[in-house]
Amino acid sequence: MYTPTGRCRCSRQEAGCWVHARRKFWEAAANKSAVAREGLARIGRIFALDATWKRKPPAEIKRLRDAHLRPHVDAFFDWVDTGHDKVRNVRGSLRSALGYAYRQKDALMRFFENGRLVLDNNRSERALRSVAVGRKAWLFVGSDDHAESTSHLFTLVASAKLHGLDPEAYLRDLIRVLPHWPRDRYLELAPLFWKQTRARLHPDELAAEIGPLTVPAPLPTRDPAEQQTTAG
Numbered sequence: 001m002y003t004p005t006g007r008c009r010c011s012r013q014e015a016g017c018w019v020h021a022r023r024k025f026w027e028a029a030a031n032k033s034a035v036a037r038e039g040l041a042r043i044g045r046i047f048a049l050d051a052t053w054k055r056k057p058p059a060e061i062k063r064l065r066d067a068h069l070r071p072h073v074d075a076f077f078d079w080v081d082t083g084h085d086k087v088r089n090v091r092g093s094l095r096s097a098l099g100y101a102y103r104q105k106d107a108l109m110r111f112f113e114n115g116r117l118v119l120d121n122n123r124s125e126r127a128l129r130s131v132a133v134g135r136k137a138w139l140f141v142g143s144d145d146h147a148e149s150t151s152h153l154f155t156l157v158a159s160a161k162l163h164g165l166d167p168e169a170y171l172r173d174l175i176r177v178l179p180h181w182p183r184d185r186y187l188e189l190a191p192l193f194w195k196q197t198r199a200r201l202h203p204d205e206l207a208a209e210i211g212p213l214t215v216p217a218p219l220p221t222r223d224p225a226e227q228q229t230t231a232g
Contacts, residue, residue: 016107018043019120024097033094035083039101042076050119058115065112073112077105123162159191170194176206180213188219 022043028036049072053064084098101108111117141147156174160167174189181189188197198206200216 013110014107015110015117015121016104017119017121018046018108019122021097021101021104021108024093024100028093028097031093036094036097038079039076039097042072042079046072046076047119056115061115062112063115065115070112073109077101077109080105128158156191160194163191163194165191165194173198173206176209177201177213180215182215185218193219 022040025036025039025043029040046069049069050065053061056064080098080101084095084102087095087098111119141150156171157167160170170191173194177189187193196219197216200219202214205211205213
């Protein structure tokens with residue numbers, strides 16, 4: 001939620017990835033497990049049903065999920081609970097698949113809380129792929145402080161791409177406005193809100209390398225989900 005000053009008071013919660021859960025069942029199915037094949041069929045039904053309304057507004061997606069998808073997900077976890085009890089003492093890929101779903105239940109069901117959440121974290125993994133590919137080149141950063149700064153920079157670049165911004169242009173603008181921006185309004189400079197914030201700045205002042213910068217009034221306080229939808 002947002003305070004009257006525009007600050008965000010949010011707690012971070014894990015949103016589970018159904019692709020990871022499905023991969024576990026694929027591995028068990030490769031070992032000719034009929035139970036794992038049933039798990040794949042159940043998860044496939046969940047993905048197929050959710051895909052039918054993916055282009056609808058977040059509020060409508062949440063309503064449709066609650067009405068039509070939740071019974072399938074509840075049935076899946078009832079099935080997982082039963083299967084996990086049977087194989088909890090039997091080592092193998094099936095126990096691994098059922099155990100993963102059993103332990104990750106709360107995180108895997110978190111997508112019901114907000115229509116903007118998706119079933120997988122593929123986009124996040126794609127954003128991190130550049131880090132994984134280049135990590136040998138970036139292995140030595142000088143110190144722990146430099147490593148932390150580097151991770152912050154990677155996060156900004158990935159977030160900028162996620163929200164359709166040119167990372168280089170965004171970072172240039174960010175460096176320009178940051179010295180002038182009130183500390184309690186830094187959230188307005190995040191990639192999620194930058195298009196709205198940038199539109200309210202004086203173009204000539206923003207284009208200048210140095211000099212004064214007029215800080216506009218705070219953005220109107222609205223629901224975070226609505227702001228994200230507006231920000232695109």
